[in-house]
Amino acid sequence: MMVLETSKANAILTVLQGCNNLTRLKKIQAHVIVNGLQNHPAISNSILNFCAVSISGSLPYAQHLFKHILNPQTQAWNSIIRGFAQSPSPVQAIFYYNRMLFDSVSGPDTFTFSFTLKACERIKALKKCVEVHGSIIRTGYERDVVVCTGLVRCYGGNGCVEIARMVFDNMPERDLVAWNAMISCYSQAGYHQEALRIYDCMRNENVGVDGFTLVGLLSSCSHVGALNMGVKLHRIACEKGLLRNVFVGNALIDMYAKCGNLDGALEVFNGMPRDVFTWNSMIVGFGVHGFGDEAIYFFNQMLEAGVRPNSIAFLGLLCGCSHQGLVEEGVEFFHQMSSKFNVKPGIKHYGCMVDMYGRAGKLEKALEIIGDSPWQDDPVLWRILLSSSKIHKNVVIGEIAMRNLSQLGAVNAGDCVLLATIYAGANDEQGVARMRKLIKKQGIKTTPGWSWIEVSDQVHRFVVDDQSHPDSGMIYQKLEEVTRKATMAGYVEDKSQFIFHGSCSEECLESSSTYHSEKLAIAFGLAKTPEGTSLRIVKNLRVCRDCHEFTKFVSRAFNRDIIVRDRLRFHHFKGGLCSCRDYWVMVIQKLAQQQNRMHVGKGKMEGTADNNNLSAAVIPAVEAKDPASGPSYYCNESTGKNQWEMPYDTPLVTHSISFTSVRRLGGGYGRIYWFKHRSPIPTAAILISKGCFAKECRELIVSLLPVQQYRMFPVHGGVSFCNVIETIKEVTGTFCKEACCICDQLMDSLIPPRHLAFLQQTNLLRWFN
């Protein structure tokens, strides 16, 4: 009999392995039940795992299955956590993780942690990550490579690059994935030099290189304009046969385009399979170089290839049109966006339009665009208009733009400079004086300017009047020589007041800035590279007029090609001329001071970061309500509030708990857990707070507690769950899971109706909001 069952079970397991859709699965399931194997651990796990994890599975169904598992084992928990971690609502993974820690006899293992960390990373739950980290250490899994890699990613993704690095450094061994995680962490956080630097360490450890490594490194190369490094990576990609990897190819295209080498980009493009990213990289690449025609060409090719353009394709397209002055085409594309391609224009698209009209001198039209856009309350568009007004010396529109900026409380020094320049152009001394006063009053707040230059695989960064470079002395000496030669070639230093010369670089505003960062970078580059090679410099701001002139003459005097990528576009200096044909004077700040970062995903970020805080967690309990399985909590979708579905006085059986929560106590969040020892009357309680309970709150809580034994417990990230468990042991004298099962600590606003009424009567509700 046993043998027969085993062979049946094995047969079913084999069929399950090949299962690829839900309908089929349900048939197999029926078969399983017929054979009485529904409690076979391997089979039920396999079914659950398929439903939770597979693309052709079904998470709700997995949840349903999970609910009916009596004592889910670690693997079952893992399946459901993993399923949610990769789902559109990773927050539920954390919900299950918490329940696992509290409700389950099964403890977490390395898999649990790696799935949970993935969820933390995706929803940016830093505090939860810290806490999981605590649990990892406590359970002794901190030596596991995969778990640590998850931690590195999670910390990195939450902006804690240094912490990520610490975890990384403490790992007993690091595999390729771990290195890749560290590289992409640096790269995505904008620590490009570090990303490239760590690659050197990596090479010493013989872990090899794969597509992931290359993508991370290439992304950093494009940000800092490290073409030489990029070319080396290109070679490695060739050797490893990775050129047909779309990710690598796309990263290469982007790198070549951002480093100003469009031929290189084209070459890669021609030899690889393509996806949307590929096309976008080309369109954007040509667009930011001001090659509108080419951008349009690639756009049309993309359509022919049957790829649907998305908002980024249009951004590149409009940017190209705007720079090349293709107003009609740009307008046409802008309209087609929504009418033909069903892509909703975003603020950046509107920005391009304002810029396009503004640049073409159609300022009224630009004003109209802003009026028609949903972003009138955003300073960005007004700032673009202000810049356009400057190009065309239009005082009236300039003042309109400024008025709007000031109404939005968004005026900054750069704006004042722009308007002052317009006034100066109109010989309005008073206007200029007004702006000067305004700048003074506001205090000049500028983005510090810096320039990057790559010299023999090393990226060097300079700021204004930088003295921090080890070769500082040499650099300044060289700069003197360079300036002398440039002057002999005809360069005249333009130290006159920024306001009268249309410079729009913020760097010019920096106090008595004698040596802008790019001059230092140029001097350094000239000193450190062989004659005849070209210099590539990347700036975070626009090139100022003086530096632009300077670079022109340097390129002639030293017979060097100098390619400067500034915030907005490329300048190819050669023989005393610049590819932008001094267009830069007109190329305005446009997107330079875009602040839409603030708008994108604002609520989301703030909301989740706070909500996932451990004891404060407001993670919605979205467990589907299943009438068959008795009272439950659920999240009311329409109000977003968690609902209490259990009558307050329901006598509870084992595995249930009476629970109430108090929010915002003493400046933190609080929570009370009541425990039952197989009896409907709570025998002990634990009060948990993020900080300390306010005295009056404490009194209230204690008066509400139907128990004699209680304990106040401050919670700190990283140890909280363990603290709670320890405390349960202490308070109850034993650690009996059935007796003291904490249910759903996450339901913050879970206040039973009767309790709520009481709170309203006593005006105590304010503590809950």
Added chain:
DNA sequence: CAGTGGTATG
């Protein structure tokens, strides 16, 4: 029985 990673726009 299982697990970790990637590109374009700013």
